Amino acid sequence: xxxxxxTNESNDDTQQVTNSAVTSSHANMxxxxxxxxxxxxxxxxxxxxxxxxxxxxxxxxxxxxxLLFAPIFPRxxxxxxxxxxxxxxxxxxxTKFESPQALVQxxxxxxxGMVREATENxxxxxxxxxxxxVYKLPYYALKGRQFSVQPTEAYGIAFDGDLDRSEVNYQxxxxxxxTNNFGxxxxxxxxxxxxxxxxxxxxxxxAVYVSGEQLCAVWRANTTVTPGNAQRVSVGCAALANYEKxxxxxxxxxxxxxxxxxxxxxxxxxGAPDISKGANGYQRAALYQEDxxxxxxxxxxxxxxxxxxxxxxxxxxxxxxxxxxxxTDEIIECSKVNTDALRQAFSGLDCYDKATKKNNTI
Numbered sequence: 502x503x504x505x506x507x508t509n510e511s512n513d514d515t516q517q518v519t520n521s522a523v524t525s526s527h528a529n530m531x532x533x534x535x536x537x538x539x540x541x542x543x544x545x546x547x548x549x550x551x552x553x554x555x556x557x558x559x560x561x562x563x564x565x566x567x568l569l570f571a572p573i574f575p576r577x578x579x580x581x582x583x584x585x586x587x588x589x590x591x592x593x594x595x596t597k598f599e600s601p602q603a604l605v606q607x608x609x610x611x612x613x614g615m616v617r618e619a620t621e622n623x624x625x626x627x628x629x630x631x632x633x634x635v636y637k638l639p640y641y642a643l644k645g646r647q648f649s650v651q652p653t654e655a656y657g658i659a660f661d662g663d664l665d666r667s668e669v670n671y672q673x674x675x676x677x678x679x680t681n682n683f684g685x686x687x688x689x690x691x692x693x694x695x696x697x698x699x700x701x702x703x704x705x706x707x708a709v710y711v712s713g714e715q716l717c718a719v720w721r722a723n724t725t726v727t728p729g730n731a732q733r734v735s736v737g738c739a740a741l742a743n744y745e746k747x748x749x750x751x752x753x754x755x756x757x758x759x760x761x762x763x764x765x766x767x768x769x770x771x772g773a774p775d776i777s778k779g780a781n782g783y784q785r786a787a788l789y790q791e792d793x794x795x796x797x798x799x800x801x802x803x804x805x806x807x808x809x810x811x812x813x814x815x816x817x818x819x820x821x822x823x824x825x826x827x828x829t830d831e832i833i834e835c836s837k838v839n840t841d842a843l844r845q846a847f848s849g850l851d852c853y854d855k856a857t858k859k860n861n862t863i
Contacts, residue, residue: 614734
């Protein structure tokens, strides 16, 4: 039920959420630590990716969905057999809460166990002191948008306990959202996915709920193999207005990418853009993207990648430069930076010279 920001009404027909599947081919996040837009002098661009993992997703218009955690690596397409039907309610009948924090606190007031709060909050997710997810919000496509994003801000809490306690806690959350007439967008059980860097666990249950104003993710995971040594139940919520903010930030990059040659997904996935300065007023940007129809041979058919953009001084339009694989230490090829505009946009960056088989500086 995407929200019309002018009328605050929802439209079931335009609802788009995400599919995801997890592959076991990558067990850590090491490939994230090296990025194509990092210079020796400036290590800030894309530094947020060093500790992030994202929901790997492609938007769909069918009534079968599943959302799970996954690391920032390419992975296989989802299996239809893993998906379950969604339940759509009229958003106008959902109980209204003044904020995501108020909603989380109300939904969790009867839960028991060890309370886990985030010591690190990063927009769509929060981590505890052990680096494990306390909450995590999924990618989501709002009405009128042909791409999915994560919210710019969210709030959540988790409870650790034994198996019996976790089952009771999760069912209480499900009952709360059902009773308050939230629409259930996704449900899945029994898949293994990442809860933190190098920490893959079994997600026993996972569901996403939405009203006319807010979207929430609830899940139950077996975290006994982590430092917490317990079962974890989480609830996290974000205002749809914060999804709108993220979509506005990604929109110029969607406009640039969607005009590139080739076929693209009907609903693409865009992460938060990370922008830095080039020379003489030029700018460059990189962001996480997914496009299952926009694969290329150079990236082994994988659809998750880092997209690179640049912009001329005083221009409002970003230009798509290309992509690099996010599961390797790949950097920009020097030979592709072959115009004055590109040399200024990517000034100071490392690049790989195929002729000498050495790294160089633009």
